[in-house]
Structures are given as structure tokens and as C-alpha cells.
Amino acid sequence: MTRPDTTTKHGTDVSAMFDEVSPKYDLLNDVLSAGNSRLWRIATTRAIGPRKGMRILDLAAGTGTSSAALAAHGAHVTAADFSEGMLAEGRRRNAGNDLIDFVWADATQLPFEDDSFDAATISYGLRNVSDPKQALAEMARVVKPGGRVVIAEFSRPSSEAVNWAYTKYNRHVLPRVAGLINRDAAEAYKYLNESIEEWPAQEELARWLREAGLERVAYRNLTLGIVALHRGFVPRAKPAAPATKDQGADKPAAKASAATKPATQAAAAKAPAPKSATKKADASKPDAAKSAAKKPATKKPAAKKPTTKSTAKASADKKPAAKKPATKKPAANTDTTAKPTPKSETNERGHE
Numbered sequence: 001m002t003r004p005d006t007t008t009k010h011g012t013d014v015s016a017m018f019d020e021v022s023p024k025y026d027l028l029n030d031v032l033s034a035g036n037s038r039l040w041r042i043a044t045t046r047a048i049g050p051r052k053g054m055r056i057l058d059l060a061a062g063t064g065t066s067s068a069a070l071a072a073h074g075a076h077v078t079a080a081d082f083s084e085g086m087l088a089e090g091r092r093r094n095a096g097n098d099l100i101d102f103v104w105a106d107a108t109q110l111p112f113e114d115d116s117f118d119a120a121t122i123s124y125g126l127r128n129v130s131d132p133k134q135a136l137a138e139m140a141r142v143v144k145p146g147g148r149v150v151i152a153e154f155s156r157p158s159s160e161a162v163n164w165a166y167t168k169y170n171r172h173v174l175p176r177v178a179g180l181i182n183r184d185a186a187e188a189y190k191y192l193n194e195s196i197e198e199w200p201a202q203e204e205l206a207r208w209l210r211e212a213g214l215e216r217v218a219y220r221n222l223t224l225g226i227v228a229l230h231r232g233f234v235p236r237a238k239p240a241a242p243a244t245k246d247q248g249a250d251k252p253a254a255k256a257s258a259a260t261k262p263a264t265q266a267a268a269a270k271a272p273a274p275k276s277a278t279k280k281a282d283a284s285k286p287d288a289a290k291s292a293a294k295k296p297a298t299k300k301p302a303a304k305k306p307t308t309k310s311t312a313k314a315s316a317d318k319k320p321a322a323k324k325p326a327t328k329k330p331a332a333n334t335d336t337t338a339k340p341t342p343k344s345e346t347n348e349r350g351h352e
Contacts, residue, residue: 014082014083014128017188017191018062018081018083018085018086018188021182021185021188023089023182024181024182024185025062025063025086025089026062026063026065027181028178028181028182028185028189031177031181032174032177032178032189036222036223036226036227039222039223040123040152040222040223040227040229041065041066041069041123042069043152043222043229044066044121044123044150044152044229045066045069045070045073047148047150047229047231048070048119048121048148048150049119049148050070050071050073050074050075050119051073051074051075052073052074052075053074053075053076054074054075054076054118054119055075055076055078055116055117055118056070056075056076056077056078056117056118056119056120056121057077057078057080057110057112057116057117057119057120057121057139057142057143058070058077058078058079058080058120058121058122058123059080059081059105059107059110059120059121059122059125059135059139060080060081060107060122060123060124060125060126060128060129061077061079061080061081061086061090061102062081062083062086062089062090062125063086063089063090063093064079064090064091064093064094064100064102066121066123067079067090067094067100068093068094068097068100070121071097071099071100074099075099076099076101077099077100077101078101078103078112078117079100079101079102079103080102080103080104080105080107080110081102081104081105081125082104082105082106082107084104087102087103087104090102107122107125107126107129107134107135107138108129108130108131108134108135108138109138110138110139110141110142112142113142114141114142115142115143115144115145116142116143116144117142117143117144117147118143118144118147119143119147119148119149119150120139120142120143120147120148120149120150121149121150121151121152122135122139122151122152123151123152123153124152124153124154126151126153127153127154127195127196127199128195132208133208133211133212136149136151136208136209136211136212136214137212137213139212140212140213140214140232140234143234144234145234145235145236145237146233146234146236147233147234148231148232148233148234149209149214149231149232149233149234150229150230150231151205151209151229151230151231152227152228152229152230153199153205153227153228153230154196154199154226154227155199155201155202155205155221155225155226155227155228156201156202156225156228157224157225157226158221158224158225159224159225162224162225162226163225166226167197170193170196170197171193174189174192174193175187175189175190175193202219202221202225202228202230205219205228205230206218206219206230209230209232210232212232213234213235214232214233214234214235215232215233215234215235216231216232216233217230217231217232218230218231218232219231
């Protein structure tokens with residue numbers, strides 16, 4: 001009998017062990033669990049919630065006992081395992097059941113596309129995987145958004161008294177009973193007992209499910225915590241990592257473009273002006289200076305103030321007065337008071 005190392009759990013060793021115990025594996029489970037394995041299977045099936053049209057991955061399916069329970073509700077089940085002996089026994093028992101497909105698969109590298117199943121489950125097989133965290137991540141990968149992952153595994157009884165009695169039973173009673181039923185199974189069940197004792201408690205496994213990206217993670221104990229039923233859901237909106245990275249890469253470029261604006265403006269300011277414009281500006285300076293020097297003080301812009309109405313009127317009065325011929329007065333007439341002063345002269349004097 002091949003006995004795997006619990007620290008390494010090489011796939012070839014574990015699969016070889018299950019190959020040897022496959023013919024009487026289900027009988028051993030019923031006897032060694034005192035019939036509780038059937039109750040645990042019913043609870044697991046209810047937690048998965050199979051229905052017609054669903055596609056379910058049953059990982060570490062063994063002989064397909066749990067797969068048959070799921071297919072009974074109309075779901076299409078892919079029974080995957082890395083033990084060829086278990087798969088052969090499962091195909092023999094479920095021959096003619098079109099709702100079950102038996103497939104060889106490594107739990108850490110599932111040969112399925114992303115979002116291939118509505119749900120995935122594994123019963124009492126996760127602790128036999130060399131990298132259980134990777135197996136959980138793979139299960140989350142192949143399940144569609146919103147789908148569930150259900151784990152049924154031996155766990156840590158909540159009561160110390162129950163845990164003490166359970167440990168004694170696994171160490172001393174279980175291997176002997178297994179040897180009586182199947183002589184080659186004694187060593188296999190010693191390994192199974194060791195793997196149960198080294199398996200983490202419920203809270204630790206729940207944390208692993210969260211690390212795998214599952215949400216709404218919860219668990220409940222069966223048979224005083226001898227078995228724990230864990231459940232988690234794949235997020236409905238999976239993060240689009242490639243799109244996020246591309247968008248993130250665009251942001252620095254935009255910032256760099258914005259940062260170059262002041263430098264571009266400064267360069268434009270420092271750039272020499274066109275030759276024609278320079279010459280024109282240089283040529284205009286002497287002319288402006290010369291014209292400014294030649295202009296008399298009276299011709300400054302300050303002298304060109306807008307003409308007021310009174311000034312315009314005075315100018316209009318002066319012109320006719322200047323052009324009128326002088327009137328010859330008689331010399332003998334010296335009395336100027338008798339003659340009125342002309343209107344133009346009055347206006348002129350008034351402005352003086």
C-alpha cells in the first residue's frame with residue numbers, strides 16, 4: 001500500500017493510494033462514519049442547490065457518489081479526479097447516466113475555461129491536494145460570476161471533549177476497522193487521519209476562501225464540527241485587470257503632456273522673431289525718433305483738442321469779419337456813441 005507524505009502530498013502518491021482503495025471506498029466511508037456520510041452528502045447537495053440546466057463541477061469526485069446525488073436534480077455534472085482507479089469505478093457504477101462526465105483533472109490546474117460552471121464543489125478532497133489555496137483559486141476561476149463554491153471537509157470539533165474522543169477514534173479505531181474491511185486500506189486510513197489532524201480549523205479555511213476572491217463566505221458545522229460545510233460566491237463583477245492597467249498607463253502620459261505645456265510656451269517665448277518682423281520693428285524705431293524730433297511743440301497731440309461749440313462759433317465769426325471790406329467813416333463824425341458796435345466785434349471782445 002502506498003502511503004503519501006502529509007507534508008508534500010505528491011499527486012502521484014495520493015492518486016496511487018486511492019487507486020488501491022477505490023473498490024470498497026464508499027463502503028468504508030459508510031461504516032467508519034457510522035452512516036453520517038450520507039447525511040453530510042444531503043447537506044452538501046442542499047448547499048449547492050442543483051437544478052435542471054445547471055453545470056456543476058464535482059472536484060475529487062472519486063467514484064461519483066456525490067455527482068450522482070447532484071445529477072438526480074437534473075444538473076449536468078463534471079466528475080473530476082486525479083485517481084484513474086476512482087474514475088474507472090465511477091464510470092462503471094454510473095454507466096448510462098448522460099448527466100455525469102468523468103474527467104481526469106489536477107485540482108491545481110483545472111483543464112476548463114473561465115466561467116465554465118454554475119457551481120463547483122469538493123467533498124473531503126481539498127486536504128489531499130498539495131496546494132489547497134491554488135485549488136480554491138482554480139475553482140473560483142472556472143465558476144461564473146454569481147456562482148457558488150461549496151467545500152465539505154473534516155474539521156475541528158468545537159467541544160474539547162468531542163475533539164479528544166474524535167482524535168482517539170481516528171488514531172486507534174479507524175485504521176483497524178478499515179483493515180478488517182480492506183486489508184490494504186489500513187495504511188491509507190492512517191494517512192487520512194494524519195491529514196485530518198493537520199488540517200486547519202474552520203476560521204482558517206474561511207480565510208482561504210476569501211483570499212481566493214470569494215465573497216459572502218460562511219460555514220456551518222455538521223455533527224458537532226467533525227465536518228464543516230463552507231460556502232462562498234464568485235463576485236458578479238470580476239475585476240478587468242488588463243483594462244485597468246491600460247487606463248493607468250494613459251494617466252502618466254497625460255500628466256507628462258500637461259507638464260510640457262509651460263516648457264513649450266517658454267520655448268515659444270524665447271524663439272527669435274521672424275526676420276521680416278525684426279527688420280520692420282528696427283526700421284520703425286529711427287523713423288519714430290526722427291519724426292518725434294522734427295515735430296514742433298505746438299504740433300503735439302495735446303494741441304489737437306476737440307473744438308468746443310463756443311470756439312467753433314468764434315472762429316466762424318472771425319472769418320467773415322476779417323474778409324469784410326473796411327467801411328470808411330466820415331472824418332467829421334467823431335461821436336462814436338451814436339453808432340452801435342457791430343455784432344461781430346461784440347462777440348470777439350466778449351471772447352477776449
